[in-house]
Amino acid sequence: MAEVSGNSFIPESFPGYTPDIAGQIGLLWELIKAPLIVPFLRFCVYICLAMSIMVFLERLYMGVVIILVKLFWKKPEKRYKWEAMNDDLEMGNEAFPLVLVQIPMFNEKEVYKISIGAACNLSWPADRLVIQVLDDSTDLVVKDMVEKECIRWASKGINIRYQIRETRGGYKAGALKEGLKHDYVKNCEYVVIFDADFRPEPDFLRRAVPFLIHNPDIALVQARWRFVNSDECLLTRMQEMSLDYHFKVEQEVGSATHAFFGFNGTGGIWRIAAINEAGGWKDRTTVEDMDLAVRAGLKGWKFLYLGDLQVKSELPSTFKAFRFQQHRWSCGPANLFRKMVMDIATNKRVTLYKKFYVIYSFFFVRKIIAHMFTFFFYCVVLPLTILVPEVDVPKWGAIYIPCIITTLNSVGTPRSFHLLFYWVLFENVMSFHRTKATFIGLLEAKRVNEWVVTEKLGDTLKNKSNNKSTTSKRSLSKFLGDRGHAPREDNRCFRLVAFEEFGVAA
Known part of the structure; x- marks a missing residue:
């Protein structure tokens, strides 16, 4: 009997065999395309179209609500009880509650003076204000500089405390939690958190604290971020467009509808009683601020967003810093969703609408689907349909809905409409990077708790750019006279970003 081997079932060549490898690959493609590739790609198109509809409806809902808010909603001062903080001759400074200002830091050489100086210049009675600098720096030189700056302000009569820890456990959440344990803050009713690059206006407390005093059900008053370096380069302009939509639309809608909005970590003032009732700061994710806000919301506390109360801050002006920040901002919410979805669903203290809003709208659509839809549809599925013409993508899904979503996203920053x-x-x-971080958070993979502090440059980059601009202008003037012009700021910043990203000296 003839022997039968596995090779007997494998033909030496496909029909129409040619010795060309490319030809063989082409024949193999034709064999698997109809039974495998086309059905699978059509399935992917349907999934992406479903995700696009979810994102579209979310953006449309946001757009309708924000229009109603702007046209018909009263200002927060009229919707809530609010009275201006005035000096009382009889009670003196006792009329002002004791407020704690926390400034977490980590090797903030370029910006530590900015936040400390801004906090010390707040218009609030000195004996009713405690400023706490929580320094986790590992650079001894920086630690010494920060401590000396605190001593300098203390000599002026400011109640400022310089606090360090033996270990950096829990990162920012650990520092904030440790700061609340000191005896001198036990009588404080409210706590404000400012990052090392934040610059609040002097009247910040006088505008925000009355909402907490006269409305005992409010746990948090959140201010809007403004960016001092938004015009630094095209990278910062792009970030401004995304964040302005977040603050002008998403935060405003969540606050106006009493649904939920994510605390942004800094630039907000908390009621300490609400923090304690919610379980305090936890370091189980890299978005400790959002974690605390969700837990406080499940306890029945309300949040208030003040769009006209603004705090200046700094955007990452290097791609490396921006990439690490986006990993944390994408991975953290996905991981928090994994940890809290059942707690939210089974909670009995909040309404069914609020549960649906937090689970579906806030987490699922905005923090998960939006990243995946952008990457898989625009970067994977649509390009593949060009190779497989048998798969059709309807125009409404490929053109109309994306254009409407993009237009709605641009309403937050009308001055940058030409940069859409x-x-x-x-x-x-960036969608690939965010999608990868989202999967890491959902699956609790190895980098789930990675925390890289966002590099802050303060006025360093600006000063370098001005120096380069002056030098270039002088050099060109030698050859071109008065017709010489300094290089454009946008181009200069992008060159610095590119040099740093590829490890080349600028």
Whole structure:
């Protein structure tokens, strides 16, 4: 009997065999395309179209609500009890509650003076204000500089405390939690948190604290971020467009509808009683601020967003710093969703609408689906349909809905409307990084708790750019006279970003 081997079932060549390897690959493609590739790609198209509809409806809902808010909603001062903080001759400073200001830091050489100086210049009675600098720096030189700055302000009569820890356990959440344990803060009713690059206006407390005093059900008053370096380069302009939509639309809608909005970590003032009732700061995710806000919301506390109360801050002006920040901002919410979805669903103290809003709208659509939809649809599925013409993508899904979503996203920053094309490319490029971080958070993979402090440059980059601009102008003037012009700021910043990203000296 003839022997039968596995090779007997494998033909030496496909029909129409040619010795060309490319030809063989082409024949193999034709064999598997119809039974495998086409059905699978059509399935992917349907999934992406479903995700696009979810994102579209979310953006449309936000757009309708924000229009109603702007046209018909009363200002927060009229919707809530609010009275201006005035000096009382009889009670003196006792009329002002004791407020704690926390400034967490980690090797903030370039910006530590900014936040400390801004906090010390707050318009609030000195004996009713405690400023706490929580320094986790590992650079001894920086630690010494920060401590000397605190001593300098203390000599002026400011109640400022310099606090360090033996270990950096829990990162920022650990520092904030440790700061609340000191005896001198036990009588404080409210706590404000400012990052090392934040610059609050002097009247910040006088505008925010009355909402907490006269409305005992409010746990948090959140201010809006403004960016001092938004015009630094095209990278910061793109970030401004994304964050302005977040603050002008998402935060405003969540606050106006009493649903929920994510605390942004800094630039907000908390009621300490609400923090304690919610279980305090936890370091189980890299978004400790959002974690605390969700837990406080499940306890029945309300949050208030003040769009006209603004705090200046700094955007990452290098791609390396921006990439690490986006990993934390994408991985953390996905991981928090994994940890808290059942707690939210089974909670009995909040309404069914609020549960649906937090689980579906806030977490599922905005923090998970939005990243995946952008990456898989625009960067994977649509390009593949060009190779497989048998798969059709309807125009409403490929053109109309994306254009409407993009237009709605631009309402937060009308001055940058002409940059929408670049913003779309920028978001598509970043979508891969965000999608990867989202999966890491959902699956609790190895980098789930990675925490890299966002590099802050303060006025360093600006000063370097001005120096380069002056030098270039002088050099060109030698050859071109008065017709010489300094290089454009946008181009200069992008060169610095590119040099740093590829490890080349600028």
